Structures are given as C-alpha cells and as structure tokens.
Amino acid sequence: MKKIYSIAAAVMICGLISAQPGRAPQVEPLPEGFKPASTNTFISQYPGVNPQTRQAIFRVVAPGAKTVQLQLSGTHDMKKDEKGVWWYTTDPLVVGFHYYAIAIDSVPVMDRGSKAYFGSNWESSGIEIPEGPEGDYYRFNKNIPHGQIRSIQYWSEVNGLERHVNVYVPAGYEKDTKSKYPVLYLVHGWGENEDGWSVQGHMANIMDGLIASGKAVPMIVVMPSGDIQTNSDVREAKGNITDIFVKDLIPFIDKTFRTYTDRESRAMAGLSRGGMQTTMTVFSNMDKFAWMGTFSGFFMGRQGGETPSVETAFNGVFKDPAAFDKQINLLFISTGTEERNPKEQVESLKAHGIKNIVFHESQGTAHEWLTWRRALNDFAPRLFK
C-alpha cells in the first residue's frame, strides 16, 4: 500500500513546490543545548532557544543582502557566513513571549522560521523563551479536561459589519447542557487582535488548569476584537467599542450561550488599551458588570492639566469609596515591574478607602504576554465568588 501512495505523493508535492514559494531547505543542526523555539512553524529548526542560558540563535538565508539585522530588544547586526547565511546569538533574554523582526537591507520583515503572531498591526515573528516548571500553568496538560475555543462571526448593527469573536467554553459545557455560566469579557491590546489571548496568551491552558484544580469557577470567556475597523474592506465601520460590546456583543452572547445574565455574573478585563476599554465600558455601565480587571492598562489620567485625583478621575467614580465597593466586587489592577507602574495610583485609591482592589505585579517582565498570562492566572480565580 505504502508504495502506491509514496509515488503519487512525490508527484503531487513536486507540483506544489513549483507552484508555491517557500520550501524549507536543509539546515545546519542547532548548537548543543539549543532546541527549536515552540513559536516556530512546525518544520523550522531556527530560531533555536537554550532553556538553560535563555539565549536564542537566529538564522537567515540571504546571500544577496548587504545587511541583515535582528530587531529584538534593540537592533543587532547579524553576521554572514561563506554560504550567505546570516547568524546571531543573543545574550540571555527575559523569559516569556517576545515579538521580533528581521531587517533585510533595513526592511523589517517576518522571519520565515516563526509562526505569525499579530502584533503592532502586522503579522509579526515571535519567540518564546521558556520558563521552567513555573510556566506549567500555561502549557497543555493532557491529564485534565479541556474547554473549547469557538470562532464565531456575528452581525453588529452598531458597527455595520460582521465581527469575529472567540469564545472559550469550559470543559463540561458540551455535556452538561443544563448548567449556566458566568461570563468574563477579555479584551486584547492595541495592535493585536482577538486571537491574542488564545494564541500568544495560552488562555485556554490557563483556564483549563484553574477550573480543573477548583481554583476558578467554570466560566465562559468572550474574547472580542477591540478595534472598530476589523477588515480591509472598503465598507465603512461605525460606532464605538463600548456600544458594540454593550448593544450587540453581550446580547448576542447571552442569546447564543447558556449564561447567567445578571451583573454579578459578568466581568470585563483587558490588557493595555483593552484595560482602558474596560474602565471606559464598565464605569459607564455599572448595571451590567460587577467585576473588572485592567492588565498594564490602568491610568487615572489627567483632565485639563490638573493633578490626577481619586475624586475626579473617571468622572468621579471613586469619589464615594463605599458606594464604589458596593457596586464593584473587584477592581484588579496589574502591571509588569519593567513597565510604567500604576502602584502610586493604586495606593492613592486604597488610601482613599476603596477596599475591593487588588494589585498584581509580574516580576521582571515588561509590556508583554508573560505579564498578562500571570495576570489572568491571578485574576480569574477571584471572579464570581
């Protein structure tokens, strides 16, 4: 049987290779201690990572280029060998997920060894510098039940366009068709898209683990796009994010899934710009949400040059601390220690008398996905209890 297919396969594969660009060539073996990055396409050996030293090695075939650079925490000149292959081995990198680009004669492009990760509004390269066992919470665990991520197109009247949303349903949702679930709306940041939480963030692995261990209650997690214009089509996109969420998305979710629809069963959180969209949406719809989180996205801001004040920020939502605590069961604010830190603002809110506030810092990480995986892992267990 095998023989028949292998001949036909060879014919077909040759046909495909000539018709499409990009066949993977044979490559030099990785140096000792290095393995292919988990963020590579499945056949790519490079870039490689060394889990012990946290170094990464990059390889670009570009015999015709004058210069090739790696753009990853700065710009680094790669070095050409006699075969026209360019190389660079990094210093130890911070653990977690980092975007990067390759500049060929100063044109930044995607490294073809990497899977595509949508960031900064283009399909970018990414590399994961693995953590040890402390990163197990965001890895696939074959010994526990798994939820599903559902990819759905729905029509938004406010937006005047179809919109894409990813919805995580917990393990058991499928079988136990009587149960209802609370809902967390979880938003990405600027330049990324609604796939960010499931792809870069590994949110399904995180939620599967929290729910299986009993740390978090089973919940539905809705991951919408935070952009108004979500396609390149010439049709005009209308509306604003809060209206799209409140008038179209929430009713669609409550109609489509078995949800609890009271405010005590609805949370919203987001990272970076999504954190701002969370404060914007929740603070103007306190009848619809009782839990909230902003990951690397909390800024009380300044109005007309005045010093930020807990009294006036967000149209005075914090003015009466007891009233705030009565409405919001949790205001979770998080940050990486290596980025702009809202610690002082959090302290001022606590000093003002807000009690339902939790502050989380990710040690040693910046405005990046490891910060947000850690935030979700700390945040989700606090919801709906």
Next chain:
Amino acid sequence: MKKIYSIAAAVMICGLISAQPGRAPQVEPLPEGFKPASTNTFISQYPGVNPQTRQAIFRVVAPGAKTVQLQLSGTHDMKKDEKGVWWYTTDPLVVGFHYYAIAIDSVPVMDRGSKAYFGSNWESSGIEIPEGPEGDYYRFNKNIPHGQIRSIQYWSEVNGLERHVNVYVPAGYEKDTKSKYPVLYLVHGWGENEDGWSVQGHMANIMDGLIASGKAVPMIVVMPSGDIQTNSDVREAKGNITDIFVKDLIPFIDKTFRTYTDRESRAMAGLSRGGMQTTMTVFSNMDKFAWMGTFSGFFMGRQGGETPSVETAFNGVFKDPAAFDKQINLLFISTGTEERNPKEQVESLKAHGIKNIVFHESQGTAHEWLTWRRALNDFAPRLFK
C-alpha cells in the same frame, strides 16, 4: 470622558510602538478602481485589487534594497520610485485566492500588508481576487444563521502528542441539544494546516449557506491536521495519519459531540495530499465510512511500473464494481481544469461499472483554493442523503 482616555491612549500607544517593530506608515492612495484586498491586514491599503480588471497593485517600502520582486505566478521585477518605494501592477489575474511572496534582494519574505496564510510550510502572503455575485456562496451572509468553528486540543495516544483540530458545528447545534449529526472529516493539503479550510477556504460561510438553504443536511465538519509532526517541539511524534484519525480522533469526536456513529453517517474528504489520505484511510476502513471525496488528490497511481489498472489500484478496491457501490455511496473526485486532471481515470472507473462516482471540474482554476471551495460547495449537498 473622551479627553481622559485619549491622553492615556497616546501615552500607551507610543510605549507600544517603541517596544514593537512594524508601525503602519501613511501611504499613497490606491489608484482609481482599486480597493484594499480582503486578504490584507485590517489597516493595510496595499496590495490593492481592481475587481473590474482583476489587476492587483503591490507596494513595498524598501529604500535600502537593490532589487525587489513579486513572486506571484512567476517572478516580476518591481520598480523603485524616488522615495524608495517599490511598485508593481499585475496583468489580469485568475479569480480566487493566490499565495505570493516578496523577494527583497532575492530573499523571499512575507509582504507586511497581507495577513498570514499558512502554505508551503511557512506563513505566506495571500491575495484574493474577488469573484462577482457567483462568489457569494463563500462570503458571510448576515441574513442566515451561523455555525461555529471550535478550536480544540486533544491528546493522541498514537501520536504521543497533543493535537489541534477545528470542528464546525452547524447553526442550531447549541440550542437543540437533543439532535445528533452526521460527520464529515475534511483534510487540508501538504504545506498547509488544519486552519486552511476555515481561513483560506471559507468553509463556514459555504456550509452555513448550504444548510440554511436546505441544500445540505446539517452536519458536523471535523478539520484535523494531516501532518504527523505538528509542532517544533523536540518531543518525538509517532504513528501514521490513518491510525491517528481512526484510533484517536474519531473516538474523541464521537465522545465530545452529538454524532451519529454508524458508517452511513460518516464521510471523509480532503484536498491534494488530504485526498490521498482520504483514499488511504477510507479504503482501509470501509466499516467506518460510506462517503468520500478527493479534491485535486485522486491518483490511482502505478505499482512497480505497471500501467494503472482499475482492477489493481488501491489493492483492488474497484475490482468488483457492484461490491464497491454497495459500500461507498459516493466517490466524489474533483479537479481544476488548469491542473493535472484525473478525467481519464474517472472515465475508466465508470467504464468499469462504478456507479456511485461524481466528477467535478472547476473551470479556469488550478491547484488552489477556489477549486476547493467550489468542490466543497458541490460535494457537501450530496452527503448523508
């Protein structure tokens, strides 16, 4: 309210831009008659397509490059303007989806205007040359109910790894929790992955339309990976595709979804290599499948240099036509007219007496996605009836 957020947003966005490569610059307006390709990232004006002339215009910012070429149905030199921007306008292109690459100083890379489409085992650029109303069947239709595509990780004992599978469930699956459904297993081709059918193929729009119009019966469509090694991890992947499907995937699907589990309610189809995997899997598991389709993937092949023969092909499965027809309700074979055509083989099977065979040709298209969208649209209505 707006003012507070716009200042904070500006601060945050600047932080992001400096931390990540790839901000979209202001660009020249598209020539008259052109609009952004639907395959672009949502902020990209270029490449543009002219729906009337079926031309495409490409733009690459590469002031430091010596040569820039477009690789799309051949290699085309792009022309640099005084600002270091390179341009190329194509002749009229065939409608449908085409992969392409940009070669910067002979290094083929992804065009940053395009979304990433996994093809030829790397993240490739793609461009859709739109059809007129005849392409409506694969476009989103806001006036009909929509199914969901579910992204699931499951453990394969045969493979020794977790595997990713996309599962389309039809509109109504969620609400009508008593109904059971037949299942179509639908496989991608070499160099692509399990997202191909939903992303490049728009299978959800096609199935939604066929089911809403009553042309196809509501069914579950399972889209697995056709590769053994599906990650860049160093863990060893084991097994073969037929075993992974039959021993792990089918039981997992039947355990997880409300499926009919008899052979009359199970179909398998695939494109290119996936078509070969279909013949390989179905012909060695006739107790499990009663319907099958091979899109641009049917080859009776040659054994040891003999002339292909309907008697000996696939271990003699066609030898007794009546016995074959009794087991297989449908053998659907399709092709594009501009690729290797199995017409003669189909004729020989018909002449031999096989009745349950349907042959479908996509006019004017080659080994590409429009061929396969058309095939699915013709194939799915024939199933489970």
